[in-house]
Amino acid sequence: MTWRIVLAIARVEWLRLIRSRMTFTLLLLVPALQVVLFGLAIRPEAARVSVAVAAPTPESAASVVGRLDADGRFRRIGAVGAPGSAANAVRQGVAQIGLEIPAMRSFANPGAPIVAARLIIDASRPTLTSAAEARLLARYWQDKAESLDAGGPEIRIERLFNPDARADWSFLPALVGVTTMIGMIMLGSLAVSREREGGTWETLQSLPLRPVVVMIGKLLPGTVLGSAQGILVLIIALTAFAVPATGSITALIALTPLFAAAHLSIGYAISCAARTQLAALQGGVAFYLPAMLLSGFLYPFETLPRWAQIIGNAFPLSHFIRAAHGATLRGDSALSVLAHGLPMAAALPVAVALALAIQRRSR
Amino acid sequence: MSTAEPTIDVAGLARGFGDRLVVHGVNLRIEAGQIVGLVGANGGGKTTTLRMLAGLLRPTEGGGTVLGQDVMRPETAARQRIGYMAQSLALYSELTVAENLKFRAGVWCGGERGAAMAIERYGLADVAGARVSELSGGWARRAQFVASVLHAPDLLLLDEPTAGLDVRTRRDLWKWIGEQASRGCAVLVSTHDLHEAEQCPLILHFRNGQVEGPLPPRQFLARTGSPSLAAAVLAESGG
Numbered sequence: 118m119t120w121r122i123v124l125a126i127a128r129v130e131w132l133r134l135i136r137s138r139m140t141f142t143l144l145l146l147v148p149a150l151q152v153v154l155f156g157l158a159i160r161p162e163a164a165r166v167s168v169a170v171a172a173p174t175p176e177s178a179a180s181v182v183g184r185l186d187a188d189g190r191f192r193r194i195g196a197v198g199a200p201g202s203a204a205n206a207v208r209q210g211v212a213q214i215g216l217e218i219p220a221m222r223s224f225a226n227p228g229a230p231i232v233a234a235r236l237i238i239d240a241s242r243p244t245l246t247s248a249a250e251a252r253l254l255a256r257y258w259q260d261k262a263e264s265l266d267a268g269g270p271e272i273r274i275e276r277l278f279n280p281d282a283r284a285d286w287s288f289l290p291a292l293v294g295v296t297t298m299i300g301m302i303m304l305g306s307l308a309v310s311r312e313r314e315g316g317t318w319e320t321l322q323s324l325p326l327r328p329v330v331v332m333i334g335k336l337l338p339g340t341v342l343g344s345a346q347g348i349l350v351l352i353i354a355l356t357a358f359a360v361p362a363t364g365s366i367t368a369l370i371a372l373t374p375l376f377a378a379a380h381l382s383i384g385y386a387i388s389c390a391a392r393t394q395l396a397a398l399q400g401g402v403a404f405y406l407p408a409m410l411l412s413g414f415l416y417p418f419e420t421l422p423r424w425a426q427i428i429g430n431a432f433p434l435s436h437f438i439r440a441a442h443g444a445t446l447r448g449d450s451a452l453s454v455l456a457h458g459l460p461m462a463a464a465l466p467v468a469v470a471l472a473l474a475i476q477r478r479s480r
Numbered sequence: 481m482s483t484a485e486p487t488i489d490v491a492g493l494a495r496g497f498g499d500r501l502v503v504h505g506v507n508l509r510i511e512a513g514q515i516v517g518l519v520g521a522n523g524g525g526k527t528t529t530l531r532m533l534a535g536l537l538r539p540t541e542g543g544g545t546v547l548g549q550d551v552m553r554p555e556t557a558a559r560q561r562i563g564y565m566a567q568s569l570a571l572y573s574e575l576t577v578a579e580n581l582k583f584r585a586g587v588w589c590g591g592e593r594g595a596a597m598a599i600e601r602y603g604l605a606d607v608a609g610a611r612v613s614e615l616s617g618g619w620a621r622r623a624q625f626v627a628s629v630l631h632a633p634d635l636l637l638l639d640e641p642t643a644g645l646d647v648r649t650r651r652d653l654w655k656w657i658g659e660q661a662s663r664g665c666a667v668l669v670s671t672h673d674l675h676e677a678e679q680c681p682l683i684l685h686f687r688n689g690q691v692e693g694p695l696p697p698r699q700f701l702a703r704t705g706s707p708s709l710a711a712a713v714l715a716e717s718g719g
Contacts, residue, residue, distance in 0.1 A: 316568035323534050323564035324587050327556050 139391055143399035147406065154410045158425035165419070166191055166249035169206035171198040172218035181218060184260075190252060204237045207277055210447070213239045213246050213419075214253070233273040240276035241446040242287050245417035250274070278363075278446040286361070289354035290441035291414045293369075294376065294434050297347035298408060301377050302401040304339045305384020310397035328476050332469065336381045343377030351441075360445050368454035369444035372437065372461070379433045379461045382468035389475040408432040413439075433461040486511050487635050487666035488533060490544030490551050495528050495537055502528045503689045506542065510668070512634065515661045516694050517677035518670035519713055520686030526670040527567060529684075529691070530637045533668065534564045547635055560588070563633035563665075567640050569620050573613035577604055577623045580612060581630065588631035595630070602626045602656070618649040625653055629660060636660055636667045642676060654679070674709040683709070687716055 135141050168191045172178035175197045185191045194212045203215030215237035236253060238246050257272055279286050312318035321331060348370055354360040384401055391397035409415055411429035421429060429435050440457035443449030486509050494504035503525025510516060518526040531537040533546055535554035544551050549558040571580045578595060581604075585594035599608045604626060607619050615623070625641060638657070642650045654676065661667050668684075671677050682694040693700070697709055706712035 315573070316566065316570045317572060319531075319536060319566050319568075320564065320570035322536055323559060323562065323566075324584075325556050325559035326587065 137393060137396060139396035140393070140399060143396065143403055147399070147403050150403065150407055154407060154425075158411065158421050165189070166214055166246060167194050167212045167419075168192065168214045168216060168249075169194045169198065169203040169212035170216045170218065171200050171203035173200060173220045177220070178216075178218050181216065184256065188252075188256075190249060204235065204275075207237045207239050210239070214249060216253075233271040235273050235275055237275045237277060240279040240282045241442050242413075242417055243279065243282040243284055244287070245419060247282060278448075285358055286446060287442070289358055289360050290351075290445045291438045293347050293350045293354065293373075293441055294412075294437035295409060295414055296350050297343050297373065297377055298380050298434050298437075299405055300346050301339060301343045301380035302384040302387075302405050303398065304343070305336070305381040306387045306391070306397040306401040307394055308335050308339070308381075308385050309388035310391050310394045313392070314394055328473050329469070332382075332385060332472060336378060336385060339381045340374050340378045343381065344374040347373040347377065354445075362445055363448035364444040364446075365449065365451035365454050366444050368451035369440055372440055372455065372458045375458055375461050375465070376433055376437050379464045379468065382465055382472065386468050386472035386475060389472045389479070408434045411435070430460070433464050436460045485548060487514075488544075488546050488668075490533075490546065491542060493529070493532055493539045493542035493544070493551065495525075495532055495539050501689060503686070503691065504541065506532075506691050508544075508684070508694065510666045510694065512664045512666055513661050514682060514694075515657065515667045515669065515680050517680030517683045517697075518668060518686065519672075519674060519677045519683055519709065521713070522672075524686030525689050525691070526686050527639055529686070530564075530639050530668060530670060533635075534562055534637050535559055536564075560631070561634040563628040563631070563636040565624055565628040565636075565638045565641055567643070569612075569617075569624060571612045571620065571624055571627065574611065576609050576611050577615070577619075578608040580623065581608075581627055584627045584630050598626050598630050603652075618645050621645055622649060622652065625656065629656070632663070632665070633660075634665055636665050638667065638669045640670050640672065642671060642673060650676070674713060678709045685713070685716065 134144075168185055170178050170182060170185070170193065172181075175182075178197045182193065182197060185193050191214075194206060198206075200217060200219075203212070203217050205215075206212040207215040215235075217235040217237065219232040219234055236250070238250055240246060254272070254274075276282055309318060312321065351366070351369070351373075355362055355366075383404060387400035387404065388397045391400055407428070411421060411425055412418070412432050412434040413429070414434065418426060418429060418435065436457040436459075440449075440454045443457070444454045488508050488510040491507045492504075493506035493508075495502055502523075506525075506529055518529070520526060528537065532539050532551065535546070535549075535551075535558065539551060542551070546554065547558055547561050549555055571577075572583075575583070578599060581595035581598055582592055585592065585598070588594065599605055602622065602625075604619075604623060607615060607623070612620055612623065621641065625638075628638070629636065636657070641657075642653055645653070650673075657667055657669065669676075669680065677683055678697050681696065683697050683700060684691055684693040685700060701707070701709065701712055704712040704715060706715055
C-alpha cells in the first residue's frame with residue numbers, strides 16, 4: 118500500500134519534470150556542458166607558460182633559447198632583451214616567467230663576475246607557474262649534470278607578488294567574485310519566477326510601471342546585498358588570511374556593485390524566461406558553472422584553448438578575477454583595476470535589454 | 481476623458497495561445513459607471529478578456545480603445561486609470577496589509593496618507609499590521625480589492641473577486657463595487673456566482689471562446705427561455 122502511494126507520487130513528480138520543457142532541457146544541458154568543458158577546455162597540464170629572456174648578448178642566451186623553443190610547454194616572448202628586461206616583462210604582466218642570464222666568465226671575458234642567473238616568476242597564480250618553474254629547474258640541473266660543468270652560474274629564484282607561492286592568496290581574491298556571482302545569479306533568477314508562482318507578478322505588471330523601472334527597483338536591494346557579500350569575503354581574505362593589499366583595494370570595492378548588478382541582471386533575464394523557480398535556478402547553474410570553469414577561477418585562464426578563452430572573456434567573472442588579483446597581489450593602480458570594469462559595464466545593459474525583450478515577448 | 485467617450489470601445493478582439501484560440505469576437509462598448517458581469521463556464525475566455533483589457537495580454541486580432549488608448553498598443557501611463565484584481569491572491573505575503581497598501585499607494589502617488597485613509601475607510605484597521613500570510617482568505621481578498629481601488633480608477637477589472645468568500649465579505653465587496661460605479665468608474669466583474677451576476681445591470685456571456693452581450697440579464701433570460709441565469713448558463717453550456 119505504502120509503495121503504491123510512493124510510486125503514485127513518483128509518477129506525478131516524473132510527469133511534472135519531463136513536461137517542464139526548460140527543466141528537462143537544463144537537466145540535459147548542464148551535464149552536456151560539463152562534458153564539453155572538462156573534456157575539451159580544461160587541460161591544465163597543457164599550459165604554455167610565457168617566458169621572457171634577457172642576456173648581455175643574444176649569443177650568450179642562444180643555448181637556453183634553443184631549449185625553450187624546443188619545449189612545447191613554453192612560449193618565448195620576443196627576442197632576447199637587455200639585462201633587466203625579462204624581470205620587467207614579468208612585473209608588467211607581459212610574461213609569466215623571466216630569465217635573466219648573467220655575463221659569463223670566459224677566455225674572451227675573463228673579468229666577468231660569477232653571478233647567479235635569475236628566474237623571475239609571476240607567483241600570483243601558482244597553479245599556472247609552479248609546474249613550469251619545476252620543469253625549468255629540472256632542465257637546468259640536468260643540463261648542468263650532462264655538461265659536467267659544476268662551475269657555471271647558480272640559479273636564483275625570485276617569486277613576485279606572492280613570494281611563498283601561497284595558493285590561498287591566489288584563490289581568495291577570486292573567491293570574492295565567485296561568491297558574489299553565485300549569490301546574485303540565484304537572487305536574480307528568483308526575482309520574477311518567485312513572483313510569477315506567487316501570483317504577484319501579474320498584478321505588478323498591471324500597474325503603471327515601465328518594465329525597466331520594475332527591474333531597477335527589484336535589483337537595487339540585491340545589488341546592495343551582493344556588494345556587502347563580496348566586500349565581506351574580501352575583508353576576511355585580507356584580515357584572516359593575510360592576503361596582501363598592494364594595489365587599489367578601493368577601486369576593487371568600487372567595482373563590486375557593478376559586478377553584482379551585472380549578475381543580478383543576468384539572473385533577472387533568466388528569471389523572465391523561466392516559467393518556474395526550479396527552472397530559473399537551473400538556468401542560473403547553467404550560467405555560473407561555465408563561468409567558474411572558463412574564468413580562470415578553477416583552472417588558469419592560459420591553460421584553456423583559444424575558443425574557450427574567447428567564451429571565458431565574455432563572463433564578467435574573468436575580468437573581476439583579474440581586477441582582484443591586480444588590487445591584492447600585483448599592486449595595480451586604481452585606473453588599472455577599474456579598467457577591468459568595462460566588460461562588466463558592457464554586460465549590464467546587454468542583460469537588461471535581454472530581460473526586457475523576453476518580458477515584451479511574453480505578453 | 482470626455483464624457484461622451486466610452487470607457488471601453490473594442491471590436492473583434494481575439495487571443496490565442498499557440499494554436500489554441502481562447503477567445504474571439506469580443507465586441508464591447510462600456511460607458512462610465514456601468515457594471516458588467518462576466519459569466520460563463522471555466523475556460524470560456526473571461527480571464528483572458530480581462531487581461532487583454534488591462535493591457536497584460538496583447539490581442540492577436542481586433543482593435544479599439546480602452547480609456548482612449550489603443551488596445552493593441554497600450555501605454556504604461558494608461559494603467560494609471562485602471563484597477564485590476566487578479567483571480568489569485570496577489571499581495572506580498574511577507575509584507576503586512578499596511579505595507580502592501582503603502583506600496584500600491586506609492587505607485588499611485590498617494591503615499592502613506594492614501595494607504596492610511598483606505599485602511600480606515602474599508603475597515604482594515606484591525607489587520608493592517610498583520611502579514612498577509614497570516615490573514616484569512618476573506619481579509620486577504622478585502623485587502624486585495626482595496627489595493628486595486630486605492631487610486632480611484634476609471635476602469636475596474638475584477639477577476640472572480642468573491643470566489644470562496646463568506647456572505648458578509650461578499651456583501652461588502654459588492655457594496656464597494658457599487659460605490660466605485662456610482663462615482664463614474666466602469667466595472668467588469670467575472671463571477672461564477674450567477675445570483676450575484678443577476679444583480680449586474682449588464683452581463684457578458686462567454687461560451688466556448690465566443691462572447692454574447694453586453695445585455696441586461698432579463699434580455700438574456702428571454703432569449704434562452706430560462707427562469708434564471710443559472711439555468712440559462714447551464715443550458716447554453718450544454719448541461
